[in-house]
Amino acid sequence: MNELTIELSAEDGKCLYEQxxxxxxxxxxxGKLLQDEKLPSTxxxxxxxxxxxxxxxxAYEQLLSEGYIEAIPYKGYFVCRMEELYHIEARAEEEExxxxxxxxxxxxxxxxxxxxMEYFPYGAWKRISKNTLIDDRxxxxxxxSPQGDFELRSTIAKYLHGSRGxxxxxxxxxxxxxxxxxxxxxxxxxxxxxxxxxxxxxYKRAYRIFNxxxxxxxxxxxxxxxxxxxxxxxxxxxxxxxxxxxQFPTGNVMPIGRRTELLKWAYEKEERYIIEDDYDSExxxxxKPIPSLxxxxxxxxxxxxxxxxxxxxxxIRISFMVLPKRLLKYYKENLSFYSSTVSRIDQMxxxxxxxxxYFERYLNKMRKVYKSKHDLLVGECRKxxxxxxxxxxxxGLHVLLRSRKGKTEKxxxxxxxxxxxxxxxxxxxxxxxxxxxxxxxxxxxxxxxxEEIKRGMEQLKKAWSE
Amino acid sequence: MNELTIELSAEDGKCLYEQxxxxxxxxxxxGKLLQDEKLPSTxxxxxxxxxxxxxxxxAYEQLLSEGYIEAIPYKGYFVCRMEELYHIEARAEEEExxxxxxxxxxxxxxxxxxxxMEYFPYGAWKRISKNTLIDDRxxxxxxxSPQGDFELRSTIAKYLHGSRGxxxxxxxxxxxxxxxxxxxxxxxxxxxxxxxxxxxxxYKRAYRIFNxxxxxxxxxxxxxxxxxxxxxxxxxxxxxxxxxxxQFPTGNVMPIGRRTELLKWAYEKEERYIIEDDYDSExxxxxKPIPSLxxxxxxxxxxxxxxxxxxxxxxIRISFMVLPKRLLKYYKENLSFYSSTVSRIDQMxxxxxxxxxYFERYLNKMRKVYKSKHDLLVGECRKxxxxxxxxxxxxGLHVLLRSRKGKTEKxxxxxxxxxxxxxxxxxxxxxxxxxxxxxxxxxxxxxxxxEEIKRGMEQLKKAWSE
Numbered sequence: 019m020n021e022l023t024i025e026l027s028a029e030d031g032k033c034l035y036e037q038x039x040x041x042x043x044x045x046x047x048x049g050k051l052l053q054d055e056k057l058p059s060t061x062x063x064x065x066x067x068x069x070x071x072x073x074x075x076x077a078y079e080q081l082l083s084e085g086y087i088e089a090i091p092y093k094g095y096f097v098c099r100m101e102e103l104y105h106i107e108a109r110a111e112e113e114e115x116x117x118x119x120x121x122x123x124x125x126x127x128x129x130x131x132x133x134x135m136e137y138f139p140y141g142a143w144k145r146i147s148k149n150t151l152i153d154d155r156x157x158x159x160x161x162x163s164p165q166g167d168f169e170l171r172s173t174i175a176k177y178l179h180g181s182r183g184x185x186x187x188x189x190x191x192x193x194x195x196x197x198x199x200x201x202x203x204x205x206x207x208x209x210x211x212x213x214x215x216x217x218x219x220x221y222k223r224a225y226r227i228f229n230x231x232x233x234x235x236x237x238x239x240x241x242x243x244x245x246x247x248x249x250x251x252x253x254x255x256x257x258x259x260x261x262x263x264x265q266f267p268t269g270n271v272m273p274i275g276r277r278t279e280l281l282k283w284a285y286e287k288e289e290r291y292i293i294e295d296d297y298d299s300e301x302x303x304x305x306k307p308i309p310s311l312x313x314x315x316x317x318x319x320x321x322x323x324x325x326x327x328x329x330x331x332x333x334i335r336i337s338f339m340v341l342p343k344r345l346l347k348y349y350k351e352n353l354s355f356y357s358s359t360v361s362r363i364d365q366m367x368x369x370x371x372x373x374x375x376y377f378e379r380y381l382n383k384m385r386k387v388y389k390s391k392h393d394l395l396v397g398e399c400r401k402x403x404x405x406x407x408x409x410x411x412x413x414g415l416h417v418l419l420r421s422r423k424g425k426t427e428k429x430x431x432x433x434x435x436x437x438x439x440x441x442x443x444x445x446x447x448x449x450x451x452x453x454x455x456x457x458x459x460x461x462x463x464x465x466x467x468x469e470e471i472k473r474g475m476e477q478l479k480k481a482w483s484e
Numbered sequence: 485m486n487e488l489t490i491e492l493s494a495e496d497g498k499c500l501y502e503q504x505x506x507x508x509x510x511x512x513x514x515g516k517l518l519q520d521e522k523l524p525s526t527x528x529x530x531x532x533x534x535x536x537x538x539x540x541x542x543a544y545e546q547l548l549s550e551g552y553i554e555a556i557p558y559k560g561y562f563v564c565r566m567e568e569l570y571h572i573e574a575r576a577e578e579e580e581x582x583x584x585x586x587x588x589x590x591x592x593x594x595x596x597x598x599x600x601m602e603y604f605p606y607g608a609w610k611r612i613s614k615n616t617l618i619d620d621r622x623x624x625x626x627x628x629s630p631q632g633d634f635e636l637r638s639t640i641a642k643y644l645h646g647s648r649g650x651x652x653x654x655x656x657x658x659x660x661x662x663x664x665x666x667x668x669x670x671x672x673x674x675x676x677x678x679x680x681x682x683x684x685x686x687y688k689r690a691y692r693i694f695n696x697x698x699x700x701x702x703x704x705x706x707x708x709x710x711x712x713x714x715x716x717x718x719x720x721x722x723x724x725x726x727x728x729x730x731q732f733p734t735g736n737v738m739p740i741g742r743r744t745e746l747l748k749w750a751y752e753k754e755e756r757y758i759i760e761d762d763y764d765s766e767x768x769x770x771x772k773p774i775p776s777l778x779x780x781x782x783x784x785x786x787x788x789x790x791x792x793x794x795x796x797x798x799x800i801r802i803s804f805m806v807l808p809k810r811l812l813k814y815y816k817e818n819l820s821f822y823s824s825t826v827s828r829i830d831q832m833x834x835x836x837x838x839x840x841x842y843f844e845r846y847l848n849k850m851r852k853v854y855k856s857k858h859d860l861l862v863g864e865c866r867k868x869x870x871x872x873x874x875x876x877x878x879x880g881l882h883v884l885l886r887s888r889k890g891k892t893e894k895x896x897x898x899x900x901x902x903x904x905x906x907x908x909x910x911x912x913x914x915x916x917x918x919x920x921x922x923x924x925x926x927x928x929x930x931x932x933x934x935e936e937i938k939r940g941m942e943q944l945k946k947a948w949s950e
Contacts, residue, residue, distance in 0.1 A: 082645075144617040151610040162799065176546075195661040195801070195825035202668050206696050210676070226821050230672050232698070333628065333828040335661070355692050359661035359825050362799040 022058060024067060034069050038077035046086050046097055057087060057095040125438035126474035130267070130416040132465020134391075137383055138331060139376055146370045150363060162362045164354045166193025166338075170369040174338050177372060182299060183313030184322055186340045192349070195335040195359035197295070197325055198227055203356065204321065204339065205231045207349050208257060208291065215255040217245050219447040221266045224259055224295065237450045240265075244272040247279040256289045262311045263299040267447040267460055269410015269418055277311055284319035291342070296324045300381055303389045304412040318342035326368065329381060336360055336368055388415060391463045391471060398475035399461075405482060415464035418444065421457040430459045430482065437477040488524060490533060500535050504543035512552050512563055523553060523561040591904035592940035596733070596882040598931020603849055604797060605842055612836045616829060628828045630820045632659025632804075636835040640804055643838060648765060649779030650788055652806045658815070661801040661825035663761070663791055664693060670787065671697045672819050673811050674723060674757065681721040683711050685913040687732045690725055690761065703916045706731075710738040713745040722755045728777040729765040733913040733926055735876015735884055743777055750785035757808070762790045766847055769855045770878040784808035792834065795847060802826055802834055854881060857929045857937060864941035865927075871948060881930035884910065887923040896925045896948065903943040 024041045026034055045051040057063075060078060064071040078095060081087045087095050165171065171188035178184035194200040201224070205212075214233050216225060217240040228235055236253040239246045245260055260280070262272035272280075284290045294311045302308065312320040325337040341349060371377055392411070399408045399419060406419040421430060427443040434441045444458040463471055490507045492500055511517040523529075526544060530537040544561055547553045553561050631637065637654035644650035660666040667690070671678075676698050682691060683706040694701055702719040705712045711726055726746070728738035738746075750756045760777045768774065778786040788806040793799075807815060837843055858877070865874045865885060872885040887896060893909040900907045910924040929937055 140617075144614075147617055148610075148614055151606075151613055195665070195827075196823050198822045199661070199665060199668075199825050202665075210698050223821060230819060230822075232676050335823075335825055335827045353696060355689060356664045356696075357662050357801075359665050359801055361661075361801045361827075361830055364827055364830065 022063060022066075026067060026069070035073045035076040035080070038063075038067070038069075038074060039080045042077065042081060043086055051097050053097055055097045056093075057097070059094055123435065123438065124440040126466065126470050126477070127440040128416075128442070128461040128463065128474060129440070129465060130442060130460050130462030132462050133328065133332070133415065134384065134387055134464055135331060137380070137387060139380055142374075142376045143367070143371065146367050146374070146376075147363075150366045150370065162358055162365070164356055164358050165189075165191065166358055166360060167362060167365045167369070170365045171338075173369050173372050177377075178310075178322075178324070178340070182296065182324075183309030184340060185313060185315075186322075190341050190343065190346050192339045192341065193358065193360055193365065194337055194339065196327065197297075197323060197337045198223075199359050200323060200337050200339045201227050203353070204293070205233075206353055206356075207341070207345050212257050213253075213255040215245070215250050215253055215258040216449060217260065217265065218450050219267055219444065220259070220449055221261065221295065221297075222447055222449070225449045228259070235449065240268070240270075242270060243276040244270055245276075245280065247276070247283050250280075250283060256287070257291045257293060258284075259293045259295065260311070261295045261297060263296055263308050264302075264413040266297070266414075267416075267418070267444055269414060269416065271308060271413065272311070274314075277314055281311070281315060281317075281319065284315075285317050290319065291321055291345070292319055293321045293323065296322060298328050298414050299324075300329045301385060301388050301415060302413040303385075303392055312340065315342075318344060321345065329384070330368075330371075330377070334364070334368065336364065388464065391466070391468055392417075394468055395461065395463045395471050395475065398472070398479075402479060402482065416460050416462040418458050418460055425457060425482075427456045427459055430457075433481040433484070434459075434478055437481040439474050439477050439481065441478070488529060488532075492533060492535070501539045501542040501546070504529075504533070504535075504540060505546045508543065508547060509552055517563050519563055521563045522559075523563070525560055589901065589904065590906040592932065592936050592943070593906040594882075594908070594927040594929065594940060595906070595931060596908060596926050596928030598928050599794065599798070599881065600850065600853060600930055601797060603846070603853060605846055608840075608842045609833070609837065612833050612840070612842075613829075616832045616836065628824055628831070630822055630824050631655075631657065632824055632826060633828060633831045633835065636831045637804075639835050639838050643843075644776075644788075644790070644806070648762065648790075649775030650806060651779060651781075652788075656807050656809065656812050658805045658807065659824065659826055659831065660803055660805065662793065663763075663789060663803045664689075665825055666789060666803050666805045667693050669819070669822065670759070670805065671699075672822075673807070673815050678723050679719075679721040681711070681716050681719055681724040682915060683726065683731065684916050685734055685910065686725070686915055687727065687761065687763070688913055688915070691915045694725070701915065706734070706736075708736060709742040710736055711742075711746065713742070713749050716746075716749060722753070723757045723759060724750075725759045725761065726777070727761045727763060729762055729774050730768075730879040732763070732880075733882075733884070733910055735878075735880060735882065737774060737879065738777070740780075743780055747777070747781060747783075747785065750781075751783050756785065757787055757811070758785055759787045759789065762788060764794050764880045765790075766795045767851060767854050767881060768879040769851075769858055778806065781808075784810060787811065795850070796834075796837075796843070800830070800834065802830065854930065857932070857934055858883075860934055861927065861929050861937050861941065864938070864945075868945060868948065882926050882928040884924050884926055891923060891948075893922045893925055896923075899947040899950070900925075900944055903947040905940050905943050905947065907944070 022042065024038055026037050042051065058066065060071050060074040064074045078087065082089060086098060088098050089095055168188060170193060171191040174191055175186055175188045178186065192200065192203065194203060210232050212233050213236060214228055215236045215238045218237040219240065225235065236255050238253060239249045244262065244265060245258065250258060262277060264271060280292060284292050292311065296310055299310070310322060312322040319342060321342065322340040323337065326334050327337065395417060396408065396411050399406065399417065405422060407422055408417060408419060410416065410418045427445055431441055431443055442460040444456045444460060445454065448454065466474065488508065490504055492503050508517065524532065526537050526540040530540045544553065548555060552564060554564050555561055634654060636659060637657040640657055641652055641654045644652065658666065658669065660669060679700045679702060680694055681702045681704045684703040685706065691701065702721050704719060705715045710728065710731060711724065716724060726738070728743060730737060746758060750758050758777065762776055765776070776788060778788040785808060787808065789803065791803040793801070793803065861883060862874065862877050865872065865883065871888060873888055874883060874885060876882065876884045893911055897907055897909055908926040910922045910926060911920065914920065932940065
């Protein structure tokens with residue numbers, strides 16, 4: 019082969035070599051140029067395409083460096099063996115395309131994971147970043163404490179005490195690049211073969227993570243107050259994962275009685291621990307803020323995990339874990355050789371952002387923004403009171419609707435999809451083998467504008483009233 | 485008690501409330517104020533110290549929020565129960581003080597972990613950070629791909645191909661917050677109960693990490709060419725951890741023959757894999773650069789791990805792992821729900837830093853800087869040729885000296901310490917139960933100035949000539 023019919027365009031905004039490179043790359047990826055196939059020589063292709071030889075050489079170099087083609091001396095350029103990768107990629111791409119096609123069907127997506135980034139004080143964040151970098155503190159390029167900078171940990175301890183009633187010393191805090199990493203570290207602290215209890219409907223991501231450990235996961239029955247402690251007791255687990263301030267997906271808040279029962283369970287045996295994931299406790303719209311479970315813990319039994327990904331921005335990969343003192347001791351003696359996963363510059367920026375009051379102001383702003391969206395959504399939901407029972411509406415960024423007419427989750431999702439609206443099934447959160455058929459859907463509103471919420475709810479009313 | 489004799493100073497640079505807060509905090513931490521002890525009332529202390537009552541209140545608030553004291557209504561302020569934490573902290577502090585005392589004895593520390601940060605292009609890094617933040621790309625605050633941004637992975641793939649001969653697609657790269665995290669992720673990919681071979685003298689940090697997994701570690705005998713493959717075969721392990729380009733601590737480079745043997749070992753069974761840690765391959769002073777082992781791998785058997793912490797700065801928590809396609813497939817299907825641990829802003833800054841050529845220029849600069857230090861050190865070592873055999877001198881940031889006169893490692897370290905110089909024992913790297921008595925010490929020079937190297941070597945000559 020010495021001809022590749024590439025349509026080169028001067029107006030494409032891309033230089034010629036890039037266009038050649040991308041064309042060949044696409045041909046290889048799509049399997050149109052096959053393994054071991056010979057490419058035209060640079061001279062031949064250049065003359066064929068009427069471009070300079072160095073343009074073709076540049077394109078080939080790029081393909082070489084990325085491993086798409088190989089050069090065999092005195093023979094020429096050949097397409098590399100890459101079936102396997104091709105399969106992986108092709109499938110991944112196919113899935114992505116499929117997802118996109120699916121998503122395009124939807125005009126409005128009531129995703130419970132959506133968050134609003136419109137009001138983030140980008141300006142302040144940038145200014146602090148700039149100032150942090152201007153200070154000629156070269157130590158910020160040196161490796162810091164494995165637990166995170168002491169200043170940031172002090173700031174977090176203070177913030178947690180003030181806003182969530184968490185009692186801890188900065189020494190007990192480990193700062194890490196996201197909850198997933200902190201759970202991986204916790205695996206090393208708690209040991210490899212832990213029996214862990216989780217509510218039967220829970221946060222799927224945490225379930226997947228525990229599942230990737232050697233943990234034995236026991237789904238525990240839950241009622242309106244949260245995990246049923248007698249069942250927990252019976253299951254024989256030594257650790258339990260809960261979200262007392264706002265359970266996902268049910269939206270329930272664990273009342274004080276159940277909290278006391280749960281703590282009592284943990285107090286009874288030395289090896290028992292409660293993992294409290296306080297993922298979106300910042301947002302509560304009714305009544306007084308509810309303190310964390312950790313705040314009521316008198317015997318160092320609660321491992322508290324929180325994140326700035328939800329309240330600041332998902333790309334800010336900073337989470338934190340508060341360890342009870344016995345676990346802290348184990349960590350310090352056995353695991354503190356694990357280096358910190360958060361860059362010191364980021365730690366300093368976040369520290370300033372909180373200390374200078376931006377974080378609090380931003381949270382206050384967002385509480386108002388989310389409350390306004392929440393009130394709008396809840397108001398619209400109430401108009402369908404004859405059809406649906408509303409719950410989980412006092413906190414967080416989603417509500418639940420249960421059909422009073424016996425419509426199944428599947429039916430509700432499908433009729434919504436028919437009107438271009440995406441809603442989510444409660445059963446997505448099930449970790450039991452058999453998924454109960456539910457009559458409940460989740461509506462998240464964090465990432466939608468008020469206009470979208472209004473429009474979406476109108477469509478849903480139409481879809482569900484028939 | 486209602487008196488606390490706090491010496492307040494107006495010149496201390498700290499405001500009064502901070503001085504009060506720090507004094508009381510110290511008293512509590514050092515056990516001078518005991519659990520349940522009552523603090524003076526704010527009124528009493530204010531009058532005693534001749535400061536305003538609000539100053540004392542501010543100090544107490546801080547102590548309250550950090551959990552050092554508690555307020556009991558109608559009774560006053562009391563010191564919290566904190567024996568346990570006190571013990572942990574007290575010991576950690578004691579250890580730190582001890583280490584400091586030890587280090588203060590040393591005028592010059594030939595640490596093999598030291599690196600030079602004097603020439604880092606802080607200006608360029610700051611400029612790129614600023615520009616990255618100025619672009620109003622809000623998506624950089626959204627959560628990115630679990631493997632890292634595709635742009636950065638493409639840049640890394642290209643860099644690795646050009647400088648290390650690594651053959652990979654950007655799709656095979658996982659970017660993570662440090663090697664430790666990547667090894668944790670690799671644990672999930674390879675499985676929980678892997679038998680892993682490591683050279684008997686190896687990188688202790690990697691050993692500690694594997695040890696914190698459920699991995700069965702087999703120390704394998706090594707000779708001048710590296711790991712002995714027959715012994716590896718006999719040990720029955722399925723994975724092996726090596727540093728072919730520059731073994732730590734021996735400084736050996738694995739010759740092509742041994743590389744072929746090692747690859748052949750891996751080719752023989754499907755489950756066998758080689759973990760190549762290419763930790764400081766950027767620095768080589770003699771001969772041509774040695775390509776990575778991954779470059780010679782024809783059967784997707786090498787898991788390649790590299791980091792920017794050594795070549796850029798330890799605080800830049802960005803490492804990367806290149807997965808063979810079979811493992812990549814497993815990762816994509818089972819583990820890609822683990823979120824990325826590196827913030828997108830940091831990924832974008834690093835990407836620009838490499839793409840704009842700063843990284844290459846900085847590496848070139850550092851090669852010169854380190855070569856100059858290296859040549860100086862090696863020259864000084866050669867002056868003691870009658871006493872010591874030099875090795876490991878063509879790459880990396882440390883050399884080894886073996887006593888020809890039968891002096892033990894311990895004797896060498898001690899006599900050096902007598903002159904205020906810290907050198908390191910080869911046996912620190914032993915992972916076998918019984919540490920062989922060696923006659924070899926390690927001298928790192930990355931973090932020392934030329935002047936310090938000269939002065940240090942003069943002292944060592946004195947210490948070791950007697």
